[in-house]
Amino acid sequence: MASQNIYILGIESSCDDTAAAVLCNGKIKSNIVATQKIHEEYGGVVPELASRAHQQNIVPVIDQAIKKAGITKEELSGIAFTRGPGLMGSLLVGTSFAKSMAMALDIPLIEVNHMQAHLLAHFIEEDGFEKPNFPFLGLTISGGHTQIVKVTDYFTMEVIGETLDDAVGEAYDKCGKMLNLPYPGGPLIDKYAQEG
Structure with a gap:
């Protein structure tokens, strides 16, 4: 069947x-x-x-x-x-x-x-990618949230560190605005940083 x-x-x-x-x-x-x-x-x-x-x-x-x-x-x-x-x-x-x-x-x-979905997206079936073994340490950088999370299993997660104010991406975008770069500034700042 x-x-x-x-x-x-x-x-x-x-x-x-x-x-x-x-x-x-x-x-x-x-x-x-x-x-x-x-x-x-x-x-x-x-x-x-x-x-x-x-x-x-x-x-x-x-x-x-x-x-x-x-x-x-x-x-x-x-x-x-x-x-x-x-x-x-x-x-x-x-x-x-x-x-x-x-x-x-x-x-x-x-x-x-x-935020949990960012961490569990690693378990979506995709050719060429291996799923992580538990436990693992995850870093989420999304909107107003930046977190370091210990993921013990699918339903057990512990935030062990996080930002108090802006997330990393927001900080990049604000710096980009100060440098007169187009929005979003993060990708351009990253590109220019790699080029020295």
């Missing part, structure tokens, strides 16, 4: 990118990201503008992710969504959409802590 495929739609809306991915039995079938260019003129993410852009982007991004995966929405087994941490308005857009879609399809809804 052949096993049935499990398709999970993942929705990410914690900051300024609207993203959706479809996984089949732990392997990525599609991954669509809509980047918000509006923040470039401000040199950083403006929360209200981010949430409005999520409202515009979420339907086409999810539609593209499902189509690229080669399935229909009725084949989905569940919907995972970013519950937090992140920008409140942005999270509400993703949460509301995920809840509505899961209710309409009568499928399970899976809340995801996006």
